[in-house]
Amino acid sequence: MSGVTVRVPAKVNIQLAVGGARPDGFHDLANVFLAVSLYDEVTVRPAERLTITCEGAGAAKVPLDESNLAARAALLLAERHGIAPDVHIHIAKAIPVAGGMAGGSADGAGALLACDTLWGLGSSQAQLLELCAVLGSDVPFSLAGGAALGTGRGERLTPLPVGGDFHWVFAVADGGLSTPAVYGEFDRLHAGARVPAPRASEPLLDALGAGDAAALGAALVNDLQPAALSLRPSLAATLDAGLAGGALAALVSGSGPTTAFLAKSAEAAAEVAGALDASGTCLATHVATSPAPGATVL
Known part of the structure; x- marks a missing residue:
């Protein structure tokens, strides 16, 4: 396979109820996520080593090193399966950068699914969601989409019905x-x-x-x-x-x-x-x- 492109949505929090700070520094949340039709596209291709490029609005603010959630996703998945994370990740941005719409989390979820597909790993949705939760609080919802209630620090998802657009x-x-x-x-x-x-x-x-x-x-x-x-x-x-x-x-x-x-x-x-x-x-x-x-x- 020469490359895989994954489209991943932005989110809006239609309810974000925040508890007090926990001992670990996080906050318990009741976080009602709604995915919206504003998308980043993440493309992964085989490469000699892990590299990242980015284009689109705000691309200059996106880190192109291992602090990027897309790179961290590739590294985590490769480590779990004992393979080399030798891919080039290209991110085409449409989700605002540092805008509160989970653009970085979306890129992490997109890279995880793209690498899993490229490497033929066949991970289940539950396995990918587990890895998403390791990457960050909003990453699981970026993978799942639709609507969901996020509890804990937002990573534990309960899908919610939506009655219309x-x-x-x-x-x-x-x-x-x-x-x-x-x-x-x-x-x-x-x-x-x-x-x-x-x-x-x-x-x-x-x-x-x-x-x-x-x-x-x-x-x-x-x-x-x-x-x-x-x-x-x-x-x-x-x-x-x-x-x-x-x-x-x-x-x-x-x-x-x-x-x-x-x-x-x-x-x-x-x-x-x-x-x-x-x-x-x-x-x-x-x-x-x-x-x-x-x-x-x-």
Whole structure:
């Protein structure tokens, strides 16, 4: 086989309930993931040694060494099977870099599936999900796609039913936000306070299952949003611009700084994107639908 290309989706957290810091530094989560139709493509080919290249928006910010989750995925899979990780990994980016949409995690999941296919290993979905959890909290969902509740630090997934398509606009900020920095700010903002154990929202799960965009919009919540706004106050203007442009609801996507806007239809999403583009409060916009499939061999 000369090469394998895998398409892998971005995610939006339609609920991100965050507990207090654990002794290991992580936080327990009730994390409702929804995969959206904004994709990276990861291609792996045989090579003399492990190398990485990247193209697309934000590519200059993507590490091209073994700190990249795609490289770590190849190394982990090769180690588990006692083979050499001699592949060239090429990442074509469409998911915002450091934007809170799990672009790095998507690349890790894509590289894992691509290498498994290239090397003819035939790993089961359960085996790949186990390796994804070793790589990072969001990597299992990037492999699985669809909709799921993530518990623990987000890596333990329970698939969720979705009753219809949802329409989104994502506004990309100028520059990224560090996920550890946002969690650190969350801890600072909650210092001395009792942080309740995270629980999934029943109204949100009901709206998701019914395909009810208005009810889903009313239930969207991200416990990291105050921390992201504290570190990047300018995001408030972006959220306001999208709501003024007709969005049903707006929130920071994950740890940010990408902001997500739920629209009632494809036509409404186009109008929201136009309003955001005209507002001058963001770098670019992307229109997408959900749910989207997980990592897929093309």
